[in-house]
Amino acid sequence: MKFDARKFKELAEKDFEKAWLSGKELLKRENPNLIYPRLGYVYGEEHPVFKTIEMLRKAYVSMGFKEVVNPIIVEDVHVKKQFGKEALAVLDRCFYLASLPKPNVGISADRVAKIKELIGKDFDEESLRSVFHLYKKGKIDGDDLSYEIARVLGVDDLVAIRILDEVFPEFRDLKPESSRLTLRSHMTTGWFITLSELADKLPLPIKLFSVDRCFRKEQGEDATRLYSYFSASCVVVNEDVTVDDGKAVAEALLKQFGFEKFKFRLDEKRSKYYVPSTQTEVYAFHPKLVGSKTKYSDGWVEIATFGVYSPTALAEYDIDYPVMNLGLGVERLAMILFGYEDIRKLVYPQFYGEVRVSDLEIARAIKVKEVPTTEVGYEIAKKIVEVAVKNADAKSPCSFLAFKGKLFGKEVEVFVEETEEDSNLCGPAFANEIVVYNGSVYGVPRTEEFKKIFEEGVECGIRYIDAFAFLAAKKIEEMTFKGEKSSSVRVRNVEGLSSINLQIQDNVRRYIVWKGGKIDVRGPMFVKVRAKSE
RNA sequence: GCUGGGGUUGCCGAGUGGUAAGGCGACAGCCUGCUAAGCUGUUGGGCUUUGCCCGCGUGGGUUCAAAUCCCACCCCCAGCGCCA
Numbered sequence: 001m002k003f004d005a006r007k008f009k010e011l012a013e014k015d016f017e018k019a020w021l022s023g024k025e026l027l028k029r030e031n032p033n034l035i036y037p038r039l040g041y042v043y044g045e046e047h048p049v050f051k052t053i054e055m056l057r058k059a060y061v062s063m064g065f066k067e068v069v070n071p072i073i074v075e076d077v078h079v080k081k082q083f084g085k086e087a088l089a090v091l092d093r094c095f096y097l098a099s100l101p102k103p104n105v106g107i108s109a110d111r112v113a114k115i116k117e118l119i120g121k122d123f124d125e126e127s128l129r130s131v132f133h134l135y136k137k138g139k140i141d142g143d144d145l146s147y148e149i150a151r152v153l154g155v156d157d158l159v160a161i162r163i164l165d166e167v168f169p170e171f172r173d174l175k176p177e178s179s180r181l182t183l184r185s186h187m188t189t190g191w192f193i194t195l196s197e198l199a200d201k202l203p204l205p206i207k208l209f210s211v212d213r214c215f216r217k218e219q220g221e222d223a224t225r226l227y228s229y230f231s232a233s234c235v236v237v238n239e240d241v242t243v244d245d246g247k248a249v250a251e252a253l254l255k256q257f258g259f260e261k262f263k264f265r266l267d268e269k270r271s272k273y274y275v276p277s278t279q280t281e282v283y284a285f286h287p288k289l290v291g292s293k294t295k296y297s298d299g300w301v302e303i304a305t306f307g308v309y310s311p312t313a314l315a316e317y318d319i320d321y322p323v324m325n326l327g328l329g330v331e332r333l334a335m336i337l338f339g340y341e342d343i344r345k346l347v348y349p350q351f352y353g354e355v356r357v358s359d360l361e362i363a364r365a366i367k368v369k370e371v372p373t374t375e376v377g378y379e380i381a382k383k384i385v386e387v388a389v390k391n392a393d394a395k396s397p398c399s400f401l402a403f404k405g406k407l408f409g410k411e412v413e414v415f416v417e418e419t420e421e422d423s424n425l426c427g428p429a430f431a432n433e434i435v436v437y438n439g440s441v442y443g444v445p446r447t448e449e450f451k452k453i454f455e456e457g458v459e460c461g462i463r464y465i466d467a468f469a470f471l472a473a474k475k476i477e478e479m480t481f482k483g484e485k486s487s488s489v490r491v492r493n494v495e496g497l498s499s500i501n502l503q504i505q506d507n508v509r510r511y512i513v514w515k516g517g518k519i520d521v522r523g524p525m526f527v528k529v530r531a532k533s534e
Numbered sequence: 535g536c537u538g539g540g541g542u543u544g545c546c547g548a549g550u551g552g553u554a555a556g557g558c559g560a561c562a563g564c565c566u567g568c569u570a571a572g573c574u575g576u577u578g579g580g581c582u583u584u585g586c587c588c589g590c591g592u593g594g595g596u597u598c599a600a601a602u603c604c605c606a607c608c609c610c611c612a613g614c615g616c617c618a
Contacts, residue, residue: 083618090618186618219535219616271618351610420567428568445569493566506544506560513545513559523569 070190187233246306274307429523
C-alpha cells in the first residue's frame with residue numbers, strides 16, 4: 001500500500017516504536033490470490049540448443065575466431081567441386097529446393113463467359129490477360145495476383161480468389177519443380193565459398209567460425225538424427241597449418257565445456273575434401289558422463305571431427321593455403337551438457353511429450369474462487385478460521401460466536417456451529433492442506449502419514465477451512481449488502497477443489513489429467529457458518 | 535527406402551459397412567462425520583435449434599449407408615538399411 005512519507009516521519013519523531021510497528025500494517029495483503037505461491041514473478045527460459053550455441057559462439061570468440069555467416073543455399077555444383085567422385089553419395093543426402101512454376105494462363109471464350117457469370121457483369125479481357133502476363137513475367141507477385149485480378153475486374157478480393165479457384169484450375173494443380181539449389185548438408189560446403197573470397201585478402205592466420213543450421217535428407221528422424229541440425233564449425237588458414245592445429249583448437253574449445261582429456265583417432269572413412277590421413281575424430285572425456293546411463297558411461301565421447309582441406313578441392317576455388325577445419329554437432333554437445341538421450345526430446349520437447357509443468361507452477365494455478373471485497377469481510381474470514389481451529393473438537397450441538405461488528409453500517413454476528421447431535425464442531429478433514437506433489441494435487445492433514453508429501457511437495461498455504469472461510473465471508477457481505485437478515489454456508493464432505501471454494505486453471509487441470517496425475521482433494525469437513533444482521 | 539504397428543471426442547481407449555462403447559476428467563442433482571473417488575444424470579462443434587449440418591490424420595472415390603472398403607498423400611512408433 002502506498003504510504004504518506006511525511007506523516008510517517010512525524011509519527012516516528014513522536015513515537016518511533018509505534019511508527020515502526022505500524023509498518024507491518026502497510027505490508028498487509030489480504031487477497032489470498034496475491035500471496036505466494038499464487039503470486040509469482042515468472043521468468044523466461046532459453047532453449048538448451050540455443051543456450052549451447054551461445055556458449056559455443058563465446059568460446060570461439062575467446063579463442064580469437066571471427067564469426068561469419070556462410071551461404072545456406074548452394075548450387076549442387078559446389079558439392080561436386082568439393083567432393084569430386086564422391087559427390088553423388090553426398091548429394092543423395094541433400095535437400096534440393098523446388099518451387100511452384102508460373103503457369104501460362106489462356107483466357108478462352110468459355111472462361112470469359114464463366115467469369116462474367118461469376119461477377120455478374122462485363123469486364124475488359126485485355127486487362128485481365130495483361131495481369132496474367134505480368135504475373136508470368138514475375139512483375140506481379142503471387143501474393144498480389146488475386147488483388148490485381150480483383151482490381152481489373154472491379155470486384156472483391158474474395159470473388160477474385162473464387163475465380164482463380166473455379167475458372168483457372170491450373171493454379172490449383174501446380175506441382176513443384178526442382179532446381180539445382182541445395183541446402184548445405186554441412187558447413188564445409190559454405191566454407192569453400194566464403195574462403196574463395198577471403199583466403200587471398202585477409203592477413204594470416206585467418207581464423208573464422210560459424211554456428212549455424214545444416215540440413216540432411218535422412219531417411220527418417222530418430223533418437224540421434226534430425227533433418228536439420230546445427231554445426232559449430234571453424235577454419236584456420238595459414239601457411240603451415242597441420243592436424244596439430246586441429247588438436248589444439250579441439251582442446252581449447254572443448255575445455256571450456258568441462259571436457260578434461262582428449263584422444264585423437266584417425267578416421268578411416270576419409271572424405272575427399274580432406275588431405276589423406278588428416279581426418280581425425282576427437283574423443284573427449286567429460287566427468288559428467290561417468291556412470292551415466294548412456295553408452296558413454298566410461299566418460300569418453302566422440303564429439304568433434306577435424307581435418308586439413310585437400311589442395312585438390314581448394315584448387316577448385318583458387319585457394320592456395322592449407323586450411324584446417326573442425327566441426328562438431330551442437331545438439332550432440334547439448335545432449336551431453338543437459339543430459340538428454342534422445343535428440344528429438346532435446347530439440348522438440350513439445351512434440352515428444354516433454355512438456356513439463358512443475359509442482360510450483362501447478363500450485364500457482366490453484367486460486368481461491370470467491371474472496372471478500374471489504375476489509376471487514378477479511379476480518380470475518382480470519383475470525384471464522386480462528387474459532388473453527390480453536391474449537392474444532394467441541395462436542396455438538398454447539399455454536400461459537402466468531403465475529404460481532406459493523407458491516408456496511410449494520411450490526412452483524414457470525415457463528416461457527418454444529419446443530420446435529422453427537423458429533424464435533426468440525427469434521428476431521430477441516431484443516432487439511434492443499435499440497436502439490438509429483439504432478440498431483442492433494443488435500444491432506446499434516447500427519448506423519450503424509451510427511452513425505454509436505455516435505456517434497458509444494459505447499460499452497462491454504463487449508464480447507466481457509467478457502468471456505470473466504471467464501472463464507474463473501475456470502476455474509478452479500479447478505480448484508482442486500483439487506484437480508486440471515487444466511488448460512490456449509491460444507492459437508494469435500495469432493496474436489498470447487499467444494500471448498502478453490503479453482504484450478506483448466507489448462508493445468510488438463511495437464512494433470514494428461515500426465516496421469518490426480519486431483520485428490522476430499523474428506524469429511526462438516527463446517528457450518530451462520531450469520532445474522534439487524 | 536523396406537517391413538510391421540499406429541493416428542478416434544478435453545485425456546486414455548474400444549470399434550473391420552448400419553450412424554462413435556467404456557473409463558478418466560468436467561458439470562448438475564442426490565447421499566454425507568474420521569479422509570486415497572458413494573449414487574444418478576449430462577458432457578464434440580455449428581446453426582435459421584421439436585430439427586438440420588459438420589465431426590474418427592488429409593484429400594479423393596465406392597455405397598442406400600463409411601471411423602470401417604478402395605486410391606493417393608501426411609505424420610508418429612519399433613526394427614532393418616543408409617549415415618560424406
